[in-house]
Amino acid sequence: MSDPIWTYDRFEPGQSFGEVTIPLDTERTDGWAAIYGPPTGPDAPDGMIVAGMMEAYIRAIQPRPKGNVHASQTLAFTGATVPLGAKVTYHVSVRDKALKKGRNWVTFSLRAEAAGQELMTGEILSIWAA
Amino acid sequence: MTYPDTIPALTIQSTPEAAQAYAALTQDWNPIHLDADFAADTPFGRPIAHGTMALNLLVEAIARAGLRIADLDIRFSAPTYVGQSLTATARHQGAGSYEVTVLAEGETPVLTGRATLKARG
Numbered sequence: 001m002s003d004p005i006w007t008y009d010r011f012e013p014g015q016s017f018g019e020v021t022i023p024l025d026t027e028r029t030d031g032w033a034a035i036y037g038p039p040t041g042p043d044a045p046d047g048m049i050v051a052g053m054m055e056a057y058i059r060a061i062q063p064r065p066k067g068n069v070h071a072s073q074t075l076a077f078t079g080a081t082v083p084l085g086a087k088v089t090y091h092v093s094v095r096d097k098a099l100k101k102g103r104n105w106v107t108f109s110l111r112a113e114a115a116g117q118e119l120m121t122g123e124i125l126s127i128w129a130a
Numbered sequence: 131m132t133y134p135d136t137i138p139a140l141t142i143q144s145t146p147e148a149a150q151a152y153a154a155l156t157q158d159w160n161p162i163h164l165d166a167d168f169a170a171d172t173p174f175g176r177p178i179a180h181g182t183m184a185l186n187l188l189v190e191a192i193a194r195a196g197l198r199i200a201d202l203d204i205r206f207s208a209p210t211y212v213g214q215s216l217t218a219t220a221r222h223q224g225a226g227s228y229e230v231t232v233l234a235e236g237e238t239p240v241l242t243g244r245a246t247l248k249a250r251g
Contacts, residue, residue, distance in 0.1 A: 031155030050186055054182050070206060079250075079251075
């Protein structure tokens, strides 16, 4: 039997979706290079950390309804770097939720770290479809 | 440090090939970004680019200017249709605070907000 879809009612502030580890591997680096150009040094571009955040967010919360809207985003980089080829671990949790004008607003918190160093934090504000 | 008045504009094309590459980058294979037939039955009517394709263009433009994001707060103000150009810019407001924008086709804001930037390294 498949898992039930994650709906707004099932989210609770403080709820953790655990960790997702993303390798900054050749496939992802090639995807980055095809759009933004090749990385210029041994370290991952900041944007690859953001891309990994999106992958972690999608992978951590499954299955999900179709039609969610990514409405806004915060980000903060610590200045720490991570080399291409390394793995980044993302911690995914629910910070808050609110019903406004009939729409389901959910704020997800994400924190990226590699080799014990925090790289970035961010919050994704989504309008959840169901 | 001295902050530049503007971050040099950086432009990409959100082609179908770029949408495929971004899907590989994020492992987000949502057909609304990739499948014209699927997208035709959505309110958008045609494929839209991944929202964070525009965000990462801004992140890359800031990095190329030798800066990093200490904090950023943006909203996605409109969809980008696959095939449109995206251009990221940022304008200094003082003390390292920037107004940030990504435009589709050089005129439609698809991402707006603010960021505090610091020197890299």
